[in-house]
Amino acid sequence: MKICVHGAGAWGTAVAVNAAARHEVTLWARDAAQADAMSAARENSRYLPGLALPASLAVRAGDIAQAQAGADLVIVATPMAALRAQLVALRGTGTTAAVAWLCKGVEPALDSSSPASFGLLAHEIWAQVVPELRAGVLSGPSFAQEVAEGRPTALVAASPHAAVRDMLVDAFHGPALRVYANEDIVGVEVGGAVKNVLAIATGLCDGLALGLNARAALITRGLAEMTRFGLALGARAETFMGLSGLGDLVLTSTGDLSRNRKVGLLLAQGRTLAQAVDSLGHVAEGVYCARTVVQRARGLGIEMPIAEGVVALLDGRVSPQDAVAALVGREPVPESVQLQQPGAAAASPRQSS
Numbered sequence: 087m088k089i090c091v092h093g094a095g096a097w098g099t100a101v102a103v104n105a106a107a108r109h110e111v112t113l114w115a116r117d118a119a120q121a122d123a124m125s126a127a128r129e130n131s132r133y134l135p136g137l138a139l140p141a142s143l144a145v146r147a148g149d150i151a152q153a154q155a156g157a158d159l160v161i162v163a164t165p166m167a168a169l170r171a172q173l174v175a176l177r178g179t180g181t182t183a184a185v186a187w188l189c190k191g192v193e194p195a196l197d198s199s200s201p202a203s204f205g206l207l208a209h210e211i212w213a214q215v216v217p218e219l220r221a222g223v224l225s226g227p228s229f230a231q232e233v234a235e236g237r238p239t240a241l242v243a244a245s246p247h248a249a250v251r252d253m254l255v256d257a258f259h260g261p262a263l264r265v266y267a268n269e270d271i272v273g274v275e276v277g278g279a280v281k282n283v284l285a286i287a288t289g290l291c292d293g294l295a296l297g298l299n300a301r302a303a304l305i306t307r308g309l310a311e312m313t314r315f316g317l318a319l320g321a322r323a324e325t326f327m328g329l330s331g332l333g334d335l336v337l338t339s340t341g342d343l344s345r346n347r348k349v350g351l352l353l354a355q356g357r358t359l360a361q362a363v364d365s366l367g368h369v370a371e372g373v374y375c376a377r378t379v380v381q382r383a384r385g386l387g388i389e390m391p392i393a394e395g396v397v398a399l400l401d402g403r404v405s406p407q408d409a410v411a412a413l414v415g416r417e418p419v420p421e422s423v424q425l426q427q428p429g430a431a432a433a434s435p436r437q438s439s
Contacts, residue, residue, distance in 0.1 A: 087257055090114060090154035090183075091161040092172055094124065094145065096133035096230035096368065097188050098163025103234050105257055106143040113145045114153040121147035133368075137234050151179040159184050159253055161224070165369045166191035169208055173215040184250045185221040186243070190278030190334075191371035192378045204385060205378035207275045207319075222250040223271060224258070225278045226329040227337035229344075233263065240264040242330045244274035266329065273325030276316035281335040282346045282372030283379055283393050284308035288339035289350020290399065290406055304392065304413075305339050311390040315379070318386040346372040353399060354406045376400055 087109045091102040094115035102113040115121040124130055128139045139145070146153045154160055160181060162172045166189040176185060192205040206214070212221050222245025233239050243254035243265050251267040259265040268274055287308065291300050312335065313326040325331055338344045349370050352362035363373060380397050383390045391413060399409045 087159060087253075088157050089159045089161065089257060090157040091163055092150070092154075093163035093168075094120060094130060094133075095163060095165075096130075096234075098161070099130045099134050099137075099139075100230040100234035101161060101163065101188065101224070101258065102143055103137070103140060104236075104260075104263055106140045108260070109257060111143055112153055112157075113143060114150060115145065115147050118147035121145050134231065134234050150175055151181075154179065154181060154183065157181070157183045159186070159257055161185075162187040162189070165189055166193060166208070166371055167374065169193065170211050170215060173212060173219075176219070177216045181219075184247075184253050185216075185219050186224050186245070186250065186254055187221075188224055189371070190225060190275075190282060192279050192375040192382070194374065195378060195381070204382045205375065207272070207279065209271045209275055220247045220250050221245065222247065222254065223274055223278075224254055224265075225274050225334070227333040229337070229341060231343060236262045238262050238264075240266065240329055240333070242266050242268050242274055242328070244268045244271040244330070246271060268325065268328070268330070270322045270325045272319055273316050273321030274330040276319060276321055277312060277326060277331040277334055279371070279375055280308075280312040280315060280379060280393070281331075281338050282370070283376045283396050284312070284335060284372075285338040285344055285346035286350040286353075286370075286372045286376070286396050286400075287392050289344070289347035289352075290354050290409065291350070292347070293351040293354025294406060294410060296410065301340070305335060308339075308392050309335055311392055314388050315383050315386070315390060318383075318388050345370040349373060359400055359402070372396070373400060 089105050089109050090112045091098050092114050094113055102111050105111045124145045160183045164172050169187055169189055187208050192207060193211060195205045208223060224241055224243055226241035228239050228241060243251045245251050255265045255267055288301055288304050291304050309332060338346055345366050345368050349362045376397050380393050395409045395413055398404045
């Protein structure tokens with residue numbers, strides 16, 4: 087199989103390294119200087135220092151159409167904010183290859199002045215830009231560093247197209263990286279986006295030394311919020327019990343390699359949001375999609391108090407201590423995940439997290 091990976095960040099490099107052991111892979115970098123440096127050093131010193139690139143992996147820049155010529159599969163490994171532009175570029179190349187994206191998040195609203203304008207999930211952008219392409223998402227609980235090192239990992243290949251699911255399994259499934267197919271692209275993408283927001287909350291919890299009991303409660307109630315939101319968008323309930331839901335939420339909320347969790351830890355230490363983000367060196371998608379998730383949930387009549395608290399914290403409207411106090415101080419309610427199907431009435435306040 088011939089594969090072209092667009093984006094030479096940590097995650098793009100990691101999947102390219104993984105696939106290069108079995109397939110013909112080209113890693114395309116937007117920055118020509120970065121591509122030249124990686125080709126010469128056989129290392130991505132900025133994002134994955136110390137990891138040797140296999141000799142079979144080609145690193146290129148320049149004409150994107152030329153880089154992906156003849157590709158059977160194109161992987162878009164950019165941050166969420168760049169996905170639309172990448173899909174537009176793909177449309178311009180006239181590619182017939184299957185396409186899959188790796189980003190997890192929600193696009194900022196195109197018209198931020200309009201309360202009716204909501205940011206879109208990746209599959210919704212795809213439907214707007216290049217609906218004729220066979221496409222999907224590769225997601226699940228994974229840190230790029232561990233995938234690049236060949237450590238055991240399990241991912242989900244989600245697409246409405248069986249051929250795309252099968253191609254992603256064929257491309258990446260192996261002894262260390264297990265890939266499971268799923269038709270529910272909505273649920274997989276909701277899990278990948280909302281878990282980033284919730285990980286900021288758990289980082290805050292850990293940074294304030296509230297204990298493991300508090301962390302477990304926060305993750306569990308966060309899963310309830312994620313599920314309610316996903317069902318309102320047409321996802322399947324069982325998806326949130328799987329790798330891209332519970333699995334990714336646990337990893338991102340507890341793992342030391344989690345950038346979103348790190349943001350919460352730094353805010354708990356008194357850092358400003360700008361200081362926290364600047365210290366990462368990578369994108370923390372939860373910072374950029376939290377407001378959009380909350381805005382869209384409100385439009386759907388879905389309560390997400392943990393996500394609301396994260397937004398208030400990121401906006402500087404509450405202190406870390408007050409954000410936690412607001413959640414702990416909510417009135418007692420029956421425990422319920424509220425697995426509503428699309429079109430069902432919104433949860434009442436006493437049925438929410």
